[in-house]
Amino acid sequence: MSRSVNKVILIGNLTRDPEVRYTPQGSAVASFGLATNREWTIEGNKKEVVDFHNIVAWNKLAELCGQLLTKGSKVYVEGRLQTRDWVSDDGQKRYKTEVVIDEMIVLTNKRQGNGVSEEDASQEQPNQTDQNVDDIDLDQVLSDGGFDTPDSTS
Numbered sequence: 001m002s003r004s005v006n007k008v009i010l011i012g013n014l015t016r017d018p019e020v021r022y023t024p025q026g027s028a029v030a031s032f033g034l035a036t037n038r039e040w041t042i043e044g045n046k047k048e049v050v051d052f053h054n055i056v057a058w059n060k061l062a063e064l065c066g067q068l069l070t071k072g073s074k075v076y077v078e079g080r081l082q083t084r085d086w087v088s089d090d091g092q093k094r095y096k097t098e099v100v101i102d103e104m105i106v107l108t109n110k111r112q113g114n115g116v117s118e119e120d121a122s123q124e125q126p127n128q129t130d131q132n133v134d135d136i137d138l139d140q141v142l143s144d145g146g147f148d149t150p151d152s153t154s
Helices: 059-068 118-124 138-142
Strands: 008-014 019-022 028-042 045-058 074-087 093-106
Touching: 008 045, 019 059, 028 059, 045 059, 045 074, 059 093
Parallel strands: 045 093
Antiparallel strands: 008 028, 008 074, 019 028, 028 045, 074 093
């Protein structure tokens, strides 16, 4: 049997506040946009491209996203790609690709203000570091140890 992998890791900034809704069965679902950028230099000219991603979180992680994240927040997310399809009102088949996340780390420094007071943030995320975002070692964030994450169990 062949093995396959569907894993996405992104670090970027929210393009809008998370929208938290509830299914008829009571499950929380949050959706928000995330912007990532790439930079390179060609013949001395600096180029930059911004990519926009649709992010979806479920259950407790969705509620945490709604409480802790605001437009502009820098965040690490990890999850999988999922493409949905439907037929629109005009009869056209439509597609939407989303990143369904199961891990999230807020990278915005509390002092930078992400819509949550320090007291609220410390109650929600007792292990959140208070270091400057620019001082974060991304290799450490991407490894399994050394950086505490909020509870993201479904």
